[in-house]
Amino acid sequence: MTSPDTRGRRRSEALRPASLLAYLVLVVGAVLTLAPFLLSFLTALKTPRQFASQSPLAWPDPVTGENFAELFGGGGFISPVVVTAQVVVVVVVGQLVFSIMAAYAFAWLRFPGRDGLFWLFLATLMVPQVVTVVPLYTMFSAVGLSNTFWALVLPFVLGSPYAVFLLREYFRGIPADLLDAARIDGAGTWTILWRVVVPLARPIVATLGIITVVTHWNTFLWPLIITTGPTWQTVTVATAALQSQYDSNWTLVMAATTVAIAPLLVVFAVFQRHIVSSISLTGFR
Amino acid sequence: MLLAPALAGIVAFLALPILVVAWISLTRWNLLAPPTFVGLDNWVRVLTEPTFGHSMLVTVLFVAMVIPTQTGLGLLMAVLLSRGLPGSAFFRVVYVVPWICAPLALGVVWKWIFAPYGGALNALLGTSVEWLTSPALALPAVAAVSIWSQVGYVTLFFLAGLAAIPGQLLEAAALDGAGAWQTFWRIKLPLLGPTTFFVLVTGVIASFQAFDHIYALTPDGGPQGATDVIAARIYLDAFGSGAFDLGRAAVMALCLFAVLVVVTVLQQRFFARRVTYDLS
Numbered sequence A: 001m002t003s004p005d006t007r008g009r010r011r012s013e014a015l016r017p018a019s020l021l022a023y024l025v026l027v028v029g030a031v032l033t034l035a036p037f038l039l040s041f042l043t044a045l046k047t048p049r050q051f052a053s054q055s056p057l058a059w060p061d062p063v064t065g066e067n068f069a070e071l072f073g074g075g076g077f078i079s080p081v082v083v084t085a086q087v088v089v090v091v092v093v094g095q096l097v098f099s100i101m102a103a104y105a106f107a108w109l110r111f112p113g114r115d116g117l118f119w120l121f122l123a124t125l126m127v128p129q130v131v132t133v134v135p136l137y138t139m140f141s142a143v144g145l146s147n148t149f150w151a152l153v154l155p156f157v158l159g160s161p162y163a164v165f166l167l168r169e170y171f172r173g174i175p176a177d178l179l180d181a182a183r184i185d186g187a188g189t190w191t192i193l194w195r196v197v198v199p200l201a202r203p204i205v206a207t208l209g210i211i212t213v214v215t216h217w218n219t220f221l222w223p224l225i226i227t228t229g230p231t232w233q234t235v236t237v238a239t240a241a242l243q244s245q246y247d248s249n250w251t252l253v254m255a256a257t258t259v260a261i262a263p264l265l266v267v268f269a270v271f272q273r274h275i276v277s278s279i280s281l282t283g284f285r
Numbered sequence B: 001m002l003l004a005p006a007l008a009g010i011v012a013f014l015a016l017p018i019l020v021v022a023w024i025s026l027t028r029w030n031l032l033a034p035p036t037f038v039g040l041d042n043w044v045r046v047l048t049e050p051t052f053g054h055s056m057l058v059t060v061l062f063v064a065m066v067i068p069t070q071t072g073l074g075l076l077m078a079v080l081l082s083r084g085l086p087g088s089a090f091f092r093v094v095y096v097v098p099w100i101c102a103p104l105a106l107g108v109v110w111k112w113i114f115a116p117y118g119g120a121l122n123a124l125l126g127t128s129v130e131w132l133t134s135p136a137l138a139l140p141a142v143a144a145v146s147i148w149s150q151v152g153y154v155t156l157f158f159l160a161g162l163a164a165i166p167g168q169l170l171e172a173a174a175l176d177g178a179g180a181w182q183t184f185w186r187i188k189l190p191l192l193g194p195t196t197f198f199v200l201v202t203g204v205i206a207s208f209q210a211f212d213h214i215y216a217l218t219p220d221g222g223p224q225g226a227t228d229v230i231a232a233r234i235y236l237d238a239f240g241s242g243a244f245d246l247g248r249a250a251v252m253a254l255c256l257f258a259v260l261v262v263v264t265v266l267q268q269r270f271f272a273r274r275v276t277y278d279l280s
Helices: A004-013 A017-044 A048-053 A066-072 A078-108 A114-124 A129-142 A149-157 A161-172 A176-184 A189-200 A202-218 A221-226 A235-245 A250-282 B004-024 B041-048 B050-081 B088-100 B103-113 B120-125 B138-163 B167-175 B180-191 B193-208 B212-217 B230-240 B246-274
Strands: none
Touching: A017 A250, A017 B050, A017 B088, A017 B103, A017 B138, A048 A250, A066 A250, A078 A114, A078 A149, A078 A161, A078 A189, A078 A202, A078 A235, A078 B004, A114 A161, A114 B004, A129 A149, A129 A221, A129 B004, A129 B230, A129 B246, A149 A221, A149 B004, A161 A202, A161 B004, A176 A189, A189 A202, A202 A250, A202 B103, A221 A235, A221 B230, A235 A250, A235 B103, A235 B212, A250 B088, A250 B103, A250 B138, B004 B246, B041 B050, B041 B246, B050 B088, B050 B138, B050 B193, B050 B230, B050 B246, B088 B138, B103 B120, B103 B138, B103 B212, B138 B193, B138 B212, B167 B180, B193 B246, B212 B230, B230 B246
């Protein structure tokens, strides 16, 4: 709600030399940010013949879908997209449900050892993934679960310390009177959790849901290590494999990166307000 | 019990692996034959051979290139955006786009951009520079991609920090005749201390573990090991180069973990002394 008066003042301010310089820097920043996306997408729309004979900066002429057709045909890219989508769905649902349960226990239930256990959760936040992948690989191999769907989801589906931490903070902000009132009306812990607490916490749950989708669509190191062969390849692993197999067949490789990137750009376009405001709120790992 | 699934997950997939990796570090294991206990042999090997020191040095150089640049650029963009010029909201969103994309996919895109023939950068400059295969250029190139993908994220935090500065402070400074330059250095920057702390800590910790885009750009540790950061070395020793030396990888993983804990504690100490402003 800016009044016409302030809007006029902002517009005249926008024409001052200092502001013009600021605009120049902002525009250069935006061009540098977006150019790689645009260039890679345009390359994916070119015929290999055009790519070989003209400047890589030339506009696609003719515009072709043959790279995408080859990618999903001979490139075998349908399976990675399906696998990754399944992993993301299972991980998001599991992580939200189990993290919500744990966060509620930490926020509102009394039991011996609660604070000690919460410290354990916080401490595991510091453990980097690079440190755990080697032992996790040996553990999954030992029980014969390497290169399976379970291997892709199990380490993440039972909840994340980060989600538990954020949800607990939020749950603590819910007035205790509200929970007491529900209890007096005869609601059990389970009912209170899903009918009272979760509806109140919808913003943070939505934020965590989006963060989890983004993180697990993008994840690379663990699927790279625990999968072999094409069966359980995720999109990121398949993209890396394609790149090393078809080195310098850039029109096909850029079609693969487009498939890896585009779904998240759509998610981002739809939820951008939500994502941008939640990043500085949550740290977004 | 509500806690059971999450607790089982944390114990099995975060706490237990720490114990397992400590045990692996004491064995010789190539994934084919069963592991044999070798005591501190791996530790002695890793700490005396030059490979680990080299990877640590490369990692520190990488962090030293990425962190100051992305923090400085993020601060600059945030200050420019905080002027409230029309269109600022649009730019703010645009800058975050690389942050949400898969670092692996972005690495592959940049591998094409850096390609000596048919790459966008050389076409733009009219050159045929071997960006990723020259020992002098590979690490800066890899660092540049890191910076490119993270500046927008840093900007958001500085924007939030700038927005939290009480307007009355800035008005008081203006009444006292402080110019924009003075206001920035004497008021805004000191008050951004906690934000800077957060951005530096999370940035250093993330950069020490950087792997995905570095692997995409230089899968084998780069020319003469120029981009052989510690995370890449752990992966290559354990799974990559056909050596399958899990013991070595475990030692290096634990060393990295120790470094990260020390970095966190040091930064906490350093900033605890400098950053307290009571505005009430």
